[in-house]
Amino acid sequence: MNTIDKLQNDLSLWYAASPINQFMHWWKTELKSFVPQKYKQQLFPATIKVYLTQDAETMTVWYSTNNNLAKYTDTTTTDGTPEQWWHQVQNIINEADGKKVSVEYLLSNDEALIRKIALPQAAKENLDEVIGFELDKYVPFNQEQVQLGYKIDQINTNEDKILLDLAVVPKQAVADVLNLCDDKSISLDGIDVNLMDKDTEPQYLGVNLLPAENRKPRNYFNLKLNLALSLVLMALIYFVMHTSLANKQNKIERLTEINSILQQQARTSKLLRKELKEVIVSSKFLQNKKHNHPALVTILSEVTTILPDHTYLTRLKISQENLEITGQSDNANSLVPKLDESTNWYVPQIVGGITPDSRTNKEKFTIKADLKEPQIETEDDSNT
Numbered sequence: 001m002n003t004i005d006k007l008q009n010d011l012s013l014w015y016a017a018s019p020i021n022q023f024m025h026w027w028k029t030e031l032k033s034f035v036p037q038k039y040k041q042q043l044f045p046a047t048i049k050v051y052l053t054q055d056a057e058t059m060t061v062w063y064s065t066n067n068n069l070a071k072y073t074d075t076t077t078t079d080g081t082p083e084q085w086w087h088q089v090q091n092i093i094n095e096a097d098g099k100k101v102s103v104e105y106l107l108s109n110d111e112a113l114i115r116k117i118a119l120p121q122a123a124k125e126n127l128d129e130v131i132g133f134e135l136d137k138y139v140p141f142n143q144e145q146v147q148l149g150y151k152i153d154q155i156n157t158n159e160d161k162i163l164l165d166l167a168v169v170p171k172q173a174v175a176d177v178l179n180l181c182d183d184k185s186i187s188l189d190g191i192d193v194n195l196m197d198k199d200t201e202p203q204y205l206g207v208n209l210l211p212a213e214n215r216k217p218r219n220y221f222n223l224k225l226n227l228a229l230s231l232v233l234m235a236l237i238y239f240v241m242h243t244s245l246a247n248k249q250n251k252i253e254r255l256t257e258i259n260s261i262l263q264q265q266a267r268t269s270k271l272l273r274k275e276l277k278e279v280i281v282s283s284k285f286l287q288n289k290k291h292n293h294p295a296l297v298t299i300l301s302e303v304t305t306i307l308p309d310h311t312y313l314t315r316l317k318i319s320q321e322n323l324e325i326t327g328q329s330d331n332a333n334s335l336v337p338k339l340d341e342s343t344n345w346y347v348p349q350i351v352g353g354i355t356p357d358s359r360t361n362k363e364k365f366t367i368k369a370d371l372k373e374p375q376i377e378t379e380d381d382s383n384t
Contacts, residue, residue: 047100050092052085053108055198059085062202063092069201086184103186105177106194106202107209113139113168114193114205116153118161131166139168147174149192149207167193167207174209189216299323299344306338310362323348323369328357332365345369 015021032044051062051069061072072088083091093101115138123130131150132143139146146168153163174191181188191209194202208215299318303325307313311329318324323345329335332354339348348369355364 045099048096050103052105061085061088102189104190106192112193115166117164117166147171147209149209151206302342302344326366328362328364332363346373
C-alpha cells in the first residue's frame with residue numbers, strides 16, 4: 001500500500017466513523033426525497049453491484065436493484081439456448097446506461113476461515129504488517145500460503161482495542177477464481193466471502209481478498225477534480241473578495257475626493273457669503289449716510305437761499321451731526337425761524353448770545369442746528 005492509498009484508507013475509515021458521514025447521508029437522503037423520480041437516477045446514479053456465487057459447476061449472477069439483490073433471470077438467448085453466466089454479466093454492464101458496475105466474486109463460507117481478532121489502537125497505523133506478523137496466532141497457516149483480508153468492526157471498536165473481522169482463504173482458491181474470470185474476460189473488482197447458504201440471497205462479509213496486483217488502479221479523477229474545483233472556488237472567492245474590497249476602496253477614495261471638493265466649495269461659499277454680507281452692510285452704510293446726512297451741496301444751497309441779503313457768513317462748519325454758522329445780520333433773532341423752516345436740519349438755536357458790531361452796525365451771531373432728527377422721549381422711556 002503506497003502513501004496515497006494509506007492516506008486515503010485512513011481518511012475513509014475516519015470519515016466512515018465520523019458524524020459528518022451520518023449528516024451527509026441524512027442530507028443526501030433528504031435531497032433525494034425532493035427530486036422527482038424520473039430525474040433521481042440521472043442526478044444520483046447508484047453503482048450497480050454484481051455478485052457471482054458458485055455451487056459446484058453452476059454459477060449464479062446476482063445484481064443490485066434499488067439497494068436490493070436480485071438473481072439475474074434472463075437466462076436464455078434468442079435461439080432458446082441457456083445463457084452463460086459471463087454473458088449475463090456483460091448484459092448487465094451493457095444495460096447499465098453509463099452507471100458504474102462493480103463485479104465481485106463471493107467465495108462460499110466453507111472455503112474461508114473467519115476470525116474475530118482484537119488489536120491495540122497503536123496497531124491501526126500498520127494493520128497489514130501487524131496482521132501478517134501475528135497471523136500464526138489466529139490461523140494454522142503462514143502468510144505465504146493464504147490470501148487474507150480484514151474489516152474493522154466500527155460498532156464494537158473502542159478507544160483501547162480495534163476489533164477486526166479477519167478472513168483467510170488459500171491462495172490457490174483465489175488463483176482459481178482469477179483464472180476462471182480471466183478466461184471469460186470478466187474483470188473483478190473484489191473477492192469476498194458469502195456468509196449465507198448457496199441457495200439463498202448472498203450476504204457478503206465486507207472484505208476484499210483480491211490480491212493487490214490484480215486490483216484495478218484507483219481512479220483519482222474525482223479527487224483531482226474536487227481539488228481543482230476547490231482551487232477554482234478559492235480563487236473565485238479571493239477574486240470576489242479582492243474585487244469587492246478594491247471597489248469599496250475606490251468608492252471611498254472617490255467619496256473622499258468629492259467630500260474635499262464639497263468642503264472647499266463650502267468654504268468658498270462661506271467666504272463669498274461673508275463678502276456679500278460685508279458688501280450689503282457697506283452699501284447700506286452709504287445709503288444710511290446719504291439718507292441721514294443731506295448732501296453738502298444741498299446744505300449750502302439751502303443756507304444761501306434761506307438767509308436774507310442783509311446777512312453774511314464768516315464761518316460755516318458742517319460735521320456729521322451738527323451744522324454751525326457764524327456771521328453778521330441786521331436782525332439775528334429773525335434768522336432762527338427762517339432756518340427752522342428747512343427739512344435738512346433740526347432745532348436751530350443761537351449759541352453764545354448776540355453781540356453788536358460797532359464797525360458794521362450789525363449783530364454777530366452763532367447758530368447751531370442738528371443734522372439728525374432728535375429722538376423723542378416716550379413716556380415709558382422717561383419713567384425708566
